[in-house]
Structures are given as C-alpha cells and as structure tokens.
Amino acid sequence: MKKVSLVYFQHDLRLHDHPGLTASRQRGLPIIGVYLCNQLEMQSTTFGFQKMGNYRQQFLYESLWELKQNLATLNIPLLVLNRDPQSAANLLKTKYDIASIDAAVEPGIEEQNLLKTFQLALGVSSLYLHHDKPLLSPLDYPWLLKTLPGRFTDARMKIESAIKVMPLLPLLTPQPFIEGMEDDFSTLPFFKLQEKPWMKGGETSALEHLQNYFFMTKSVLTYKETRNNMLHFADSSKLSPALSLGLLSPRMIYWQLKRVEETLKKNQSTYWLWFELLWRDYFYYLHLQQGNRFFLITGIMNTKKHWQDNARYQQAILNAKTGFPLVDANLKELYQTGWMSNRGRQNVASFIAKILNLDWRFGAALFEHYLIDYDVSSNYGNWQYLAGVGVDPREDRIFNVTLQAKKYDQKGEYIKTWLPALAKLPVPLLFQPWTLNGLEMGIYQFEIGKDYPNPIVRDARVELKD
Numbered sequence: 001m002k003k004v005s006l007v008y009f010q011h012d013l014r015l016h017d018h019p020g021l022t023a024s025r026q027r028g029l030p031i032i033g034v035y036l037c038n039q040l041e042m043q044s045t046t047f048g049f050q051k052m053g054n055y056r057q058q059f060l061y062e063s064l065w066e067l068k069q070n071l072a073t074l075n076i077p078l079l080v081l082n083r084d085p086q087s088a089a090n091l092l093k094t095k096y097d098i099a100s101i102d103a104a105v106e107p108g109i110e111e112q113n114l115l116k117t118f119q120l121a122l123g124v125s126s127l128y129l130h131h132d133k134p135l136l137s138p139l140d141y142p143w144l145l146k147t148l149p150g151r152f153t154d155a156r157m158k159i160e161s162a163i164k165v166m167p168l169l170p171l172l173t174p175q176p177f178i179e180g181m182e183d184d185f186s187t188l189p190f191f192k193l194q195e196k197p198w199m200k201g202g203e204t205s206a207l208e209h210l211q212n213y214f215f216m217t218k219s220v221l222t223y224k225e226t227r228n229n230m231l232h233f234a235d236s237s238k239l240s241p242a243l244s245l246g247l248l249s250p251r252m253i254y255w256q257l258k259r260v261e262e263t264l265k266k267n268q269s270t271y272w273l274w275f276e277l278l279w280r281d282y283f284y285y286l287h288l289q290q291g292n293r294f295f296l297i298t299g300i301m302n303t304k305k306h307w308q309d310n311a312r313y314q315q316a317i318l319n320a321k322t323g324f325p326l327v328d329a330n331l332k333e334l335y336q337t338g339w340m341s342n343r344g345r346q347n348v349a350s351f352i353a354k355i356l357n358l359d360w361r362f363g364a365a366l367f368e369h370y371l372i373d374y375d376v377s378s379n380y381g382n383w384q385y386l387a388g389v390g391v392d393p394r395e396d397r398i399f400n401v402t403l404q405a406k407k408y409d410q411k412g413e414y415i416k417t418w419l420p421a422l423a424k425l426p427v428p429l430l431f432q433p434w435t436l437n438g439l440e441m442g443i444y445q446f447e448i449g450k451d452y453p454n455p456i457v458r459d460a461r462v463e464l465k466d
C-alpha cells in the first residue's frame, strides 16, 4: 500500500500560494488531494432553502473540475468524494496508507465537524491546520486569535500601524507519478445550468479576472468612486466569488495590489480595496472567536429583539414583490444571476431585518442559497451587523431604501434594468411609485397594484420626505 500525505481541499481550490500543498510537500511523501462534498450543503435549512443553490453548485463544479486538471499536471490525483466521511475513508484506505492530513482552518462548525469525523474515520493522528482563508496570519498578529477588538475600526487601526502580509509561496513542481483511483466526480448532482454563467469557476478564470481588473482595464484605480454603484460589472472588484472558494489567495490579491501601486498608481482607490479586504479578515477571526454564536438569533451581542414570523412578508421577498423598487430590483438580480452588490446587500438586509423585522436568519439563509460568493463568516457576520445583533456599534442604523435608490441609482438605470415594468416612470417617481396620483398614472399609463405591487408596509423610514 502506498504511503501518502493527504491534502484536504475545501475552500482553497487552487495551486498557487497554497499553504497545505506546500507543507505537505515539505514532508516528503507523495501527495493525494481529497475534496469531500459537504452533504449538509445539499440539505434544506429551517427556512426551507437548500444551503447551496444552483449558482454556487455550478461555480463549485467548474472549480473542482479545473483543480483536478491542474493537480494532474503535478501528478497529484484529486479524489472528489460525494459520500459520508466514513465510507470516503474506507474507500481511501483500500489503496493508500495515509500518514498525515493538511487542511485549511475553517471557522464554520459544520466544516470543522466534517473534517474531524473524516480524520477519525481515517485513523490519522497527524493533522496540520493552516490559516489559508485570511490575508493576515495570526503568526504576525497573534491578537487576532485572542483579543480581537469588538470594533472593526480598532482592529484596522492596529493592523495599519504595522502591516505584515506573508510573501507568496512558490508553485509546486511535479511529483513522481502516483496512481489515483475512481472517485465520485462524474456522478456529482451538479449540472450545467447556464451556458453563460454570471461568473465562470476555476483558478485560471479567477487569475485572469484579477489581471483584467487590476492591469488591463485598470478599473481598480477608480474603485473608491464606483464601488457603491450597482449596475456595471466593473463597479467593484467582483473578487468575492474567487475568494469564497479560494480560487485566489488573498495574499495574491494583496501583492498584485502592491504591484498596481508601484507600477500604475497608488491612490485612495487602491487603499480602499485593501481596507475592504480587512473586513473579510475581521469576520473570519470574529467567527473563529465566536463559534456558533454566529448563527443565534440573538447574535454575538446576545441582543433580544422582537422578530416576526410573517409568511406574507417572506413571500414578498421570495417573489421580489415588496413594492420597494430598490429592494425588488436587487432581489431580482440575485435570483437571476447569483449576484448582488454590497450596496444592494446592505439595503436588502436592513429592510428585511429592521423594517419587516423578519428573523434575520431567514435573510441570511436566502443569501446562503443564492449568492455565488457565499462565505459563511462574511455572510453571517454582515447579517448580524445589519440586523443590529452583531458588532455594529450603530445599533439603530436603518437604510432608507428609497433615499438610497435616489442617491446610488440617480437616473434609475439599475432599477429599470431589473424591473422593466417601472421603465416608463421618470425619476424620482420611479423610486416610490406608490406616490403616483391619478393624473400621473394616466400620463404614464401605469397602475400601481397592477403594473407593480403596492408597498407591503408603509413606513416613513423608507420613504422620501416631501
């Protein structure tokens, strides 16, 4: 039986800058890669959504396919196993004598349990865990693991006083040939949903996208000015899908950003992108620190609030028919593409949690299902923040979704793209069609309640003042 070391892939589906692969290679044994499908992802949550919806499935499938090909060029077989950990371990043990496991630290409890069960079933005691997901290493900032400040700004300022980012790890050279075995890849229930998905999976596309955004279109140089817009692909970096599956290492993004600053320009936009990446790290470390409290209705602050279980409101969200154009347009985009901008996410989350007072976890589960870039820490961390049960010190902050539309979609182009029924209305009527009087309805040949739904709630906090 062949003695090997096993690299356990989850959200690190790439070859470049891969701590697990590098550490495993240093141990000298031939490497096999394993991707164990998390079967919980295919189950429904209490809110009725399958955790991993179709957009994410396709993105994952494409990324795994490419990883398999890329690892094969290094003679590393990738075995994709879609079965429970015990039978996956039994299968592997028929062919390999596994000496050690290298894996990335996962802050999610389900991911941790999956790995623990798998390790136990394999009977391997040597498990090496690597902080692959974040940009900053706790080796450079030990306090990230122990005494993370309760406010993001405090953490950021501490980091900015002495920035340290690990250099990129070298690419592996091929190992001597090692025989693989039949896996479950070809029987995965994932299928080709769209000929032209919103974003293609795989490390190659992710690296190309990075090059494009940074060096070809140079859109990164105007990031700060455009990041709050919702309409155009280049408005923000769109790096989150690649980061969610680890198709790009955050350190690669950082060092390429440094290269932009050295060779093109250093400006407020390049700073702001770095700043945003720190949010991702913050939620990663916060999640590690807080564990399952990330999923409690009372949040990490143990905040008691009156949450509603209102089927009519939930249905309006699911049908993108709340009667609030900015909310409905963003929900439509999410349902039709798997994407929603940060501006959209903030507004929709605030509306669900603070105006409708629906259990914020309903919204989080909805996003988990649809978002192509779903990341457990960023999603649940941001939802808690917006719902007022997380780290946001501005507890009473509510987004006025109508005012936000007026501010960030000034000409109404975004809303018209996703809600063509409103296209005939001029701004600012477009932002609150329920205010049209009889005369205006006649002029614009538009009837509220027929062409577009009446608002499900009337609340001055989400309407324009006269």
Ligand SMILES: Cc1cc2nc3c(=O)[nH]c(=O)nc-3n(C[C@H](O)[C@H](O)[C@H](O)COP(=O)(O)OP(=O)(O)OC[C@H]3O[C@@H](n4cnc5c(N)ncnc54)[C@H](O)[C@@H]3O)c2cc1C
Residues within 6 Å of the ligand: 227, 236, 237, 238, 239, 240, 241, 243, 244, 273, 276, 277, 278, 279, 280, 281, 283, 340, 341, 342, 343, 345, 346, 349, 367, 371, 373, 374, 375, 376, 378, 379, 380, 382, 383, 386
């Ligand atoms: C309710 C809600 C749910 C969210 N769920 C997710 C999620 O599941 N996965 C996810 O990656 N992001 C999530 N975000 C954060 C943010 O909306 C996305 O990271 C961002 O919209 C991705 O687009 P981009 O890559 O173009 O971002 P850019 O604006 O270009 O930012 C660059 C990168 O910085 C990081 N980043 C930016 N803002 C945040 C933030 N608020 N929190 C954490 N990281 C951030 C992301 O990695 C992003 O790719 C959520 C935000 C909200 C308000």
